[in-house]
Amino acid sequence: MSRFSVVVPAYRVQGYLRECLDSVLTQSHTDWQLTVVDDASPDASGAIAEEYAERDPRVQAVRLPERAGVGAARNTGARHATGDYLLFLDADDTLLPGALAAIDAALTEGGDPDVLVYGHDRTDWWDKVWGGGDDFGAGDPLALTPAAWNRAVRRDFWTERALAFAPEGPYEDVVPAHRTVLEATALATLPRPCVRWRKRRAGSIGGTPGPQHLAVVERYGELLAATSAAARLFPVAVGRILAVLDDGSRTAPADRPELFRLAAELHRAHRPVGHTPEGPREQALAAGSWSAYEKAEKARSRKKSVRSALVRRKKKIRSRVMKAAYRTDLRTARLDPDLAVYGAYWNRGVSCNPAAIHARAREIAPHVNGVFVVSSRHQDRVPDGVPYVIEGSRRYWQTMATATYLINNSSFPGGFTKRPGQVYLQTHHGTPLKKMGLDQRRYPAGTHGISFAKVLAHTDQWDYSLSSNPHSTQVWERVYPSAAYTPLEAGYPRNDVYFTTGDDEIRRIRRELGIADGQRAVLYAPTHRDYQKGFLPRLDLARFADALGDDHVVLVRAHYFYGTRAGLADAHPRLLDVTGHDRVEDLCLAADALVTDYSSLMFDYACLDRPIVTYAPDWQAYRLARGTYFDLLSGLPGDTPGAVAVTEEELLAHFRDGTWDTAATTRLRSAFRERFCGYDDGHAADRVVQALFLNG
Structure with a gap:
């Protein structure tokens, strides 16, 4: 008997199935059984399953004689399972590296509970990855995504409770997913993402608008009618149904009134005693008034649009005011000969070469007042005692207009204008292995819309370009060509x-x-x-x-x-x-x-x-x-x-x-x-401070 039985239903997934199966086969935890259920798929999915079954004895391929649906295919796979725990994985999703080992460890630590719900992340056809959105710290695991693929269920528990997926239609996993949480005597959670859920551009029922999404009400109605925990489940069910109702990728405009009608019936039939509808949308649902719901939706949409427009307008006005004041300062304010402004990694905090130069300057050039530029979302990372300004603020623009010294390992925000008399040290933030600067033009996949004209304009502002070794000096000179700056071959202060x-x-x-x-x-x-x-x-x-x-x-x-x-x-x-x-x-x-x-x-x-x-x-x-x-x-x-x-x-x-x-x-x-490393000897910051602030 294996520790895990992984069930993968397969229908029209030939483009994704190999990656899915490989994600199981390459797990570090190897005590598993993998059942691929070919749901009479007309493409090569069945042949791929057979190929993997011939290659590895832990893989079994089961073919259904005719199309039965994803729920029925999962049920078939569960009947073929022999492992201690059931895991269901969709054929266009993948297990993340180390997932089974992490799940096994969490189950062992939890004393082999009935159910373990684990985290996931998401990807799309652009390979963009973002979080799954589940809040494991919220308290009630019932609020976590009710899916087949984010939980390990003890097989004996599954069998004893006669758990099964709805054989037809979407939302086939709503009932068993929620029942595993509601009926488990022992339940554990694992916040670690274990599954990567794929949002497909085409071909998935979940991403195709249509009347099939009315089934979400039927599933929750079935569940609410059968459970003794309706008071706990009801607000979760209402929230899930409203989310489907408002999702244009699932519910077409023509289907929304009918989905609302069904949801209102569910609300009347299963509303627990003492439950108070939350907000105008649920209040409209409780009253069964589609017009009131539309009115609430329009009001919410208008409020959101007005709020967004006001925020954009305030930002534009504020930016214009700040820039106007900055231009005035450029004309009228005097440079402070003892003011230096620092920036690192696009305003992420106090780090790298600028931080090391700032720290050393406080010791051997204490007359220089150093100020860091940070973004508002990173200001909590500024160490105590380090002066800073928030990018885009009035103080930021005043500092940029009056500082004599500018030190950065990337660039300053907002398109500042370098004044005569200002001295700009570009420290860079690494030795180049990958192509940089103008050399990136030959590799457009990695440029992400870089304006090389702006790169050169930025380069022309530099007075010094710090080098950590001769290789860097040679590369910087070619990829950031300008007669304006002098190489400063002093080593990297951060390495001292x-x-x-x-x-x-x-x-x-x-x-x-x-x-x-x-x-x-x-x-x-x-x-x-x-x-x-x-x-x-x-x-x-x-x-x-x-x-x-x-x-x-x-x-x-x-x-x-x-x-x-x-x-x-x-x-x-x-x-x-x-x-x-x-x-x-x-x-x-x-x-x-x-x-x-x-x-x-x-x-x-x-x-x-x-x-x-x-x-x-x-x-x-x-x-x-x-x-x-x-x-x-x-x-x-x-x-x-x-x-x-x-x-x-x-x-x-x-x-x-x-x-x-x-x-x-x-x-x-x-x-x-x-x-x-020839320039690095523990004294790079001394050399930089001497050259920049102490006249060499």
Whole structure:
């Protein structure tokens, strides 16, 4: 008997089925049975299922003699299941890496409950990824998405309760999904996204408007009539039905009055004693008045439109007023010879080279008053004692008009005008492996509408361009061509800490991160892909942590483009999500080794002279999409910083066999450091402050 029985119904999904099945076959947890139910599909879905069944004995293909519908296909799969727990996966969706291991761990921790409801995220035909929208902290799991594919149900519980999907029509999973929550004696939740739900551009019933969506009322009516928990379920049912009613992708205008009529009947028939309709929409539903509902909807729509228009108008007026005041300041305000304005990563906070320069200037050039520019949504990340202004505010424009020194690793917001007498230092924020600046013109897939005319106009504002190594100097000169700036070959101030931080401080950092004494810490820090939306590591992180053993811990750092979380939740006790940690330098100091792909962090980490493993499973795709300045995987001294892996098995083998840190990888790292770390010695910030504020 297997731990899991995964049931996949298949009808007209030949374009998606392989990816779905592969997402199960590649799970690190391998104790499963997979049943693919071919619902008499006229395309190649059945043949694909047979192919996988021949390849792997854990896969069984079941073919129905005639089309029965997705609910009936799932029911058939459940009857063929022999595992402890049932999982239902739609054929156009996928299990995320490590999902089964995380589900197994959560079930074990919960004492094998009747039901475990887990998280999901969503994607579309553009491969955009966004959150599932479920609030696991809200309290009642009944409010979580009522779907077949976001829960593991103990098979004995499923059988004992005679649970089944509606054999025909949409919303076939409403009744069993809610019943699993309502009737479970023991229920657990796992906030971690385990399933990626796909929104299809065409071909799905859920995304096709029509009268079939009237079935949502029938399903909830059936459920409310049969449950003793109607008072708990009723507001959830009303909310779900109204959501369908208002969704133009599901309910066509011609079908809305009939859906409302049916919903009003349900409301009258099942409204619990003492229930008070919430808001004008439900009040109209309770009264059975379609005209009142339309009136409430129009009022809500008007209010929303007016509010949006007012917000836009206020923003435009405010922007015009701010810009007018700024232009006045440019003409009349004097430059403050001791004022410096800093910015980092498009106003995300106080970090990188600007932060290191600011900190050092306070010590050796205290006459310079430094102010950071941050966005309003990131102001909570500004450390105590660091002066800042909010981008777009009156103080921001005053500061931009009067500061003598401008220091940034990206660009200042709002289209400022550099005045005569202002000195602009562009620090950059990494050593270029991928193509940058004008070189990106040859790789339009990664430019996302960049205006290269604006890039050059920005470049013409620079007075100094900071370089961390000769390679950077040469690349910046070509891709950001301008006679206006002078290369400042001083090294990266943010890297000074790698030479000046003592062992006691490193131990303190490790303790704060949760790294136990005696544990080896591996930092996994992949970079952003222009062709990938959302953080999706090409590595089963739980499997990686298991392979390293109890004496290791894995620090996971997603790129800042993906927010402050990597979405690990409680995936593994030795996986630490450090995406939101303010200082990546602390993470490097704490780590005994770095695993990365194309991140410029490798050049900084090399300053520590610790092992670097390159894990690049999509190297060819990355080079074609973005372009690179050298072959990171060549194995040549100066190009490759250490061991290389292009598959997950190769990566695991490096750590299992010890080949991640050998005499050969040490020689490669030494050559890499010589090429890219020659300017870094712990005194870069001194040199920059001296050149910028202290007349050289």
